[in-house]
Amino acid sequence: MNLGKTIKLLRKNRNLKQSDLAKKLDITTTGLSLIENGHVKPSKNRIVKICEVFDIPETFLMFLSVDENDLSKEKRTAFKILEPGLKKHILDLFAE
Numbered sequence: 720m721n722l723g724k725t726i727k728l729l730r731k732n733r734n735l736k737q738s739d740l741a742k743k744l745d746i747t748t749t750g751l752s753l754i755e756n757g758h759v760k761p762s763k764n765r766i767v768k769i770c771e772v773f774d775i776p777e778t779f780l781m782f783l784s785v786d787e788n789d790l791s792k793e794k795r796t797a798f799k800i801l802e803p804g805l806k807k808h809i810l811d812l813f814a815e
Contacts, residue, residue, distance in 0.1 A: 722766070725784040727755040729773050732810055743772045775813050783809060 730740050741751040744765065753759040761769065770777050783806060787795045 720781075720784045720789050721757065721786055722761060722780070722784045723755045723757040725780060726751075726761075726769060728783070728810070729775070729780075729813075730755075732814055733773070740772065744768055773813060779809055779813070 726740075730737070737751050737755070738748045741748045744751065745768075746765075750759070754761050754765075766777060766780065770780055773780075785798075785802075787798050787802075790798055
C-alpha cells in the first residue's frame with residue numbers, strides 16, 4: 720500500500736503545490752514531503768483530513784493506494800486488468 724504516492728497523485732491531479740496542500744493540512748512542506756515519499760505514514764486523523772481536503776471518501780484513498788503486492792498471487796492478474804481503468808475513473812470523478 721502506498722498512501723504517499725496516492726496523496727502526491729491526488730495533489731498533482733488538483734494542480735496543487737506541495738506548500739499549498741501542506742498549508743491546508745496544517746503541516747510543514749517537509750512533513751508532507753516525508754508522507755508523499757513514504758518515509759512517514761500518515762496518522763488516521765491526518766488521513767481523515769487529507770480526504771476532507773480532496774473531498775473523497777477514505778475508501779477511495781485506500782483503493783487508490785493498493786498495489787499488486789498487497790494482493791494474493793491469484794488476484795494480481797485481475798487487479799492488473801481492472802486497476803488502471805478504475806483508478807482513472809475515480810481520479811476523473813474527483814478532479815477539479
